[in-house]
Amino acid sequence: MAMRNFAKLFKALSDETRIRILKVLLERECCVCEVMQALDISQTRASRNLAVLYEAGFLKLRKDGLWSLYSIDRDTMNEHLADLVQVVTKALKGNKALEQDRERLRKAVRVGPSRAEKMHGEKTIA
Amino acid sequence: MAMRNFAKLFKALSDETRIRILKVLLERECCVCEVMQALDISQTRASRNLAVLYEAGFLKLRKDGLWSLYSIDRDTMNEHLADLVQVVTKALKGNKALEQDRERLRKAVRVGPSRAEKMHGEKTIA
DNA sequence: AGAGTATATGTAGATATTCAAATATAAGGA
DNA sequence: TCCTTATATTTGAATATCTACATATACTCT
Numbered sequence: 001m002a003m004r005n006f007a008k009l010f011k012a013l014s015d016e017t018r019i020r021i022l023k024v025l026l027e028r029e030c031c032v033c034e035v036m037q038a039l040d041i042s043q044t045r046a047s048r049n050l051a052v053l054y055e056a057g058f059l060k061l062r063k064d065g066l067w068s069l070y071s072i073d074r075d076t077m078n079e080h081l082a083d084l085v086q087v088v089t090k091a092l093k094g095n096k097a098l099e100q101d102r103e104r105l106r107k108a109v110r111v112g113p114s115r116a117e118k119m120h121g122e123k124t125i126a
Numbered sequence: 127m128a129m130r131n132f133a134k135l136f137k138a139l140s141d142e143t144r145i146r147i148l149k150v151l152l153e154r155e156c157c158v159c160e161v162m163q164a165l166d167i168s169q170t171r172a173s174r175n176l177a178v179l180y181e182a183g184f185l186k187l188r189k190d191g192l193w194s195l196y197s198i199d200r201d202t203m204n205e206h207l208a209d210l211v212q213v214v215t216k217a218l219k220g221n222k223a224l225e226q227d228r229e230r231l232r233k234a235v236r237v238g239p240s241r242a243e244k245m246h247g248e249k250t251i252a
Numbered sequence: 253a254g255a256g257t258a259t260a261t262g263t264a265g266a267t268a269t270t271c272a273a274a275t276a277t278a279a280g281g282a
Numbered sequence: 283t284c285c286t287t288a289t290a291t292t293t294g295a296a297t298a299t300c301t302a303c304a305t306a307t308a309c310t311c312t
Contacts, residue, residue: 007139010140015269027231030231033234033239033289043289043290044273066287105150105164107163108159111159113162159258159259170303191309192257194260
């Protein structure tokens with residue numbers, strides 16, 4: 001169970017054009033020019049946003065002569081989804097990468113920034 | 127079944143600081159100063175990023191005197207998740223907002239941008 | 253009212269993102 | 283080889299995002 005960089009995955013999905021592309025690709029595999037026709041956008045825009053989704057791991061790429069055929073990578077998609085569900089429904093206990101944050105939270109008290117600074121000298125707050 | 131703006135939701139989640147905040151809040155409700163201590167970040171940064179998550183609907187806010195107590199809005203979270211699962215696992219048939227894209231996809235052919243432009247005069251491609 | 257504290261907000265600078273236009277690359281056919 | 287076509291990449295400009303610093307706001311207590 002690799003620790004994923006959720007922020008990066010979400011960033012790839014944080015653009016309306018890319019969401020529209022994903023939805024079109026849910027219909028079927030498409031070449032770049034089909035995507036640009038479906039969304040009525042420029043070739044550059046279609047190509048670049050497909051590349052972003054591809055690099056994030058959401059798409060598969062198949063070459064056929066001149067055509068670049070993109071399709072949803074359903075396996076990867078389902079993996080991401082499963083992880084996401086797990087993160088949100090459970091409390092991510094035992095996640096090493098975030099143990100520090102949780103450790104500091106354990107010690108944290110409900111005082112504001114000014115008092116927090118005084119508590120441990122100038123090193124408590126970055 | 128309101129059509130959600132997924133891009134906006136994902137944008138709120140597309141920042142590493144906000145992911146860390148969510149994970150801390152999965153532990154328990156926190157005030158701003160607890161978040162800043164847990165993540166070792168500035169007060170401004172904690173406050174601003176909490177606000178982004180709040181505005182996106184992921185957090186609940188409870189005021190207690192001087193303190194602003196933020197916590198995960200689990201109902202909203204689960205709604206979003208349910209929607210997401212639906213979108214990804216099904217093909218989103220019958221979604222009015224995207225009917226145009228799918229309609230154009232139906233008519234789209236596997237030719238490149240140059241020929242696509244000629245097919246319907248200069249109006250086919252934006 | 254006045255002091256102290258927790259949080260929010262205005263501003264500005266650095267950085268990142270997005271897009272179109274032009275150009276480059278690569279495949280297929282004459 | 284030369285031409286056409288589909289896609290990728292580079293460039294530059296507009297815009298958005300993120301952060302720290304300074305300041306404002308709001309609540310509590312004396």
